[in-house]
Amino acid sequence: MRPVLYLIRKEFWQILRTREMLAILFIAPIIQTVVLGFAITNEVKHVRLIIADQDNTAISREVAAAFTHTDRFDVVGYSTDMRRIKEAIHRWEAQMAVVIPRHFQRDLRRNRQPAVQVIVDGLDGNTAGVALGYAQGILNRVARDHLGDVQFREVLQQVHLVEMQERMWYNLDLYSPQYMVPGIVVVLLTVITMLLASMGLVREKEIGTLEQLMVTPLKKHQLLLGKLVPFIILGFLELAVVLTAAQWIFGIRLQGSYLLLAGLALLYLFTTQGLGVFISTITSSQQQALFVSWFFMVFMLLMSGLFIPIENMPVVLQKITYLNPMRYFMYIIREIFQKGASLQHLWEDVIPMTVLGLMIFTFSILKFHKRIE
Structure with a gap:
């Protein structure tokens, strides 16, 4: 266990030693949340x-x-x-x-x-x-x-004997950021963790330190654990920063359980980390990893229901969205954020998200082991 902890400390030091990386991790998400939260709206005005x-x-x-x-x-x-x-x-x-x-x-x-x-x-x-x-x-x-x-x-x-009385539930003022900001949280969490995982492993290959790590007593699963745990921790820090910004800037409060959201976010991070590992096995440079990551990201984003309701898509594309883990986590975080939903109301989305995450993560780990061998 001590070698794994040493590798985790090394990875943290490598990520956080530059001011640029600190800005990307903690300042850029706040700016993106503010800009996208106000800019992305489904209202029609002016x-x-x-x-x-x-x-x-x-x-x-x-x-x-x-x-x-x-x-x-x-x-x-x-x-x-x-x-x-x-x-x-x-x-x-x-x-x-x-x-x-x-x-x-x-x-x-x-x-x-x-x-x-x-x-x-x-x-x-x-x-x-x-x-x-x-x-x-x-x-x-x-x-x-x-x-x-x-x-x-x-x-x-x-x-006109029937009088209509309007009652708005969950979003009384039809405040657009109330609906869009939780989705932006998912997007930022996905981008940061997927990019960090893919580019971090590819960087080790570029500078030749991955081969050096392989000749150490570290086993393959210990190597991956030491490389991915820092990204998961940074993902939770990212989530905390964006949630705080959403509350202070937009006045959007989490109606549900923080513990439930954290647990389901951990399950979702298995997916993003798995995709990051997979991307690192099919690319040989950080530029390639960045390009392939955005390829996956665009597909996941457009098929998640953030901008276009899934119900409005053609039937074939609606079926394809079931293979998109972001679709499930997008729904989950909105339900927890706005309605205070509990696990018993979310299990229909939690189960497929978990299964997809484990499948992607397991496949990526096996491919990573094969690539190393």
């Missing part, structure tokens, strides 16, 4: 809008004002020239145009259905769909307030 008021009446101006007095839209201009509107959308000066037709006020007061044209740049389908929903809500509200027949308005209000 859609650039042009209004074409062809009616120029009190109600049409009220419609225009309703779009102005919301942070969902930024009114960038007014024009009744359709060529000007087309050019603005083509040049990305505007993403959306609302065309209020002539006789809008007259038709509304006569209980007719005036047709308001909404033109949307559909390149970004998600933004276009959400913005259309916002616009529909604003137009419906204004139309309801200005129905011409008072009796008809009262009858219409009485028809």
